[in-house]
Amino acid sequence: MFPDLSTAAPDGLLRIDAVTLLLATLVALVALAVLPYAHRSLRGDRHGRGVTGALALVFVASGAMVLLAEPLAQAAAWSVATVGVLIGLRLGGGPAAARRPAAWLVTSDVLVWASVLLAPGSVAAFLLVAAAIIRAAGVPAHSWLLDALRAPTPVSAALHGGVVNGGAILLILQWPALAAGAAPLIVAAVFGALAIVVGGAGLAARPDIKGKLVLSTVAQLGFTMLCIGLGLWAAALLHLVAHGWYKSARFLASGDGVDRRAAARRAPAPSRPLLPSRVGAALGALAAALAVATGVLVAYPGAFSLGGAVVIAMIGLATGTAAARLVGTAATPAQLAGRLVAVVALAGAIAVALGSLTRMLAPALAPSVTPPLASLALAATAALAVAALAAVRRAAAGSSLDRALLAGALALGAAPRAALDRRGSCRSPAVDALASVTAGADARSTPTPVTRQEVAA
Structure with missing residues (x-):
């Protein structure tokens, strides 16, 4: 038997039980890892204090969202966290780092407030699921998380360790309202399964360390949303807590990736x-x-x-x-x-x-x-799709099919507008990706020196 950790706050403003204590611990530990790192690594940067302050605001708001009981208070904390994220992205990475995240995250805020202000029901549950999908960088909103890579490493660690988990956290906290009907669960399962496939494909293709970590987050949060769509809230909670701790640590250690890669190339043949x-x-x-x-x-x-x-x-x-x-x-x-x-x-x-x-x-x-049976079918389809992709890549490595799969995966998250090459012609992101994959395949036989530019975000 496990102890009952539930505690009723006298004024009803706070919710303290096993779930909120676990989530608050997640937020606190990620903050204790990220904030000192940000203070040290951004020392001397003219925006360093501003970025660190913005991240502190994000963590305070995230902790408040976990512990507050009222939906209106949770929505307010959600929006404050969004403000902190956008300030950190703008100061740390410039306008380009905040432009697309601002569009998606503000849309998510509007959906959350609309769901809170509406009477409880299917429409409010749909809006809540849509807001969670955007915050969790689900397809097609995963592009905002790729753009956020322009910001410094501490911002990325905060995003992947806590902010992107906010969507799943909100759905878990509002579980009784979400579980009132099957349709919102099916929507969560649809986008969760899609994120697993898209994130897994992109992860296999991205050449940069941080890009791989971003698409890994897309796939992992897709699995969390799929668990929610299956009604398995405990599995979703365990996964997002483990992902938050693990992924924040991976981002903080991403700068060592070049050294590890160089050591692997210098090592004798296995x-x-x-x-x-x-x-x-x-x-x-x-x-x-x-x-x-x-x-x-x-x-x-x-x-x-x-x-x-x-x-x-x-x-x-x-x-x-x-x-x-x-x-x-x-x-x-x-x-x-x-x-x-x-x-x-x-x-x-x-x-x-x-x-x-x-x-x-x-x-x-x-x-x-x-x-719902539809959620079960989607989970099975996602598993089969990932297995099929792995089998094709293993059996047909270097083939035209393999290159086409890599090209499509590399194009994920690219801007929808066409890019102009040096000759002034218009090329789509998929064509550019295919060209980079082909060039990479041709260059694999020629060893190249390892430099720190390989970890370019």
Whole structure:
């Protein structure tokens, strides 16, 4: 049994329970990591104090949105966070960094206020879902997050560690209103599945480290929205908390990416794997899948629902893919055994954590809902699409089909307007992307020196 962490505020303005405490901890820890980093890294910049102050405003507003109970107060905190984001982008990256984010984020604010001012019902729930999709950089709004890369690293860490999670957080806090009908859940599942496919495709194609992190965020937040569309709020909550902590740390450490890449190129050729590649990959994937299944049977009470089974299958697919790559490259018996133990421990821990969180948070987010069949179909379609893309890239690496897929992925998030080349002709972003992919494929055989420009945002 888990303790009841719910506490009723005397004036009814605050909501303090297991959910809000977990989310407030997320906001506080990300702030403690980002703000000192911003203060140090932006020292000497004429806008450094302004950017740091804007980020502090974002974190204060995000914490207030989590703890405030009234929808009007949550909407006000949401808008204050938007103001802080736009100030930070404008001061840190110039007008270009804030132009497209301003259009999308202000639209999201308008949708939130409209949903709050309307009477509770399907229309208000639809508006709330639409606002959350934009804030979470869902397709087609993911372009605002790519433009925000022009701002300094601390701004990106704050965006990916907390701001983009705000949409899913708001839906979780307003779960009873959202779960009143199936249609809003289906809309969340549609855009969540689309973001998984688009983010995964773009992640495979982007050459820059921060660009990869952005499209990884698009895919990860898509998975969170898909969990919400399936009615699995605990899975969505666990995922967004883990993503917020992980992604903020990755952005703060992104400057070391060039050094790691240079070290990898200087390293000697890897030893021959102990097992044939297919055997090692199959062993790793099987070990991860069995660990997830065991953890589910032990700790996850929702595993026997259809929606829970779909999410567990997707988690098993992701962990199995990573385990296949890790175990398949083991070169010694000790390395093979160590990696198998690590794979089993991590995959089992994910399932146990999901089950434990579900049990702990159940009193705070009742009622549960039956996932719509359309959401289940969308989840299965997204999983199949990602698997098919991976299979095509593995089997047809370097082919014209592979290049076309990469070109389309690189064009994601490009400005809708055409770009003028040096000759004055008009070229679409997709054509430019295809040209860059072709040039990159031709240049792969020629080693090039590693410079810090490889991490250009």
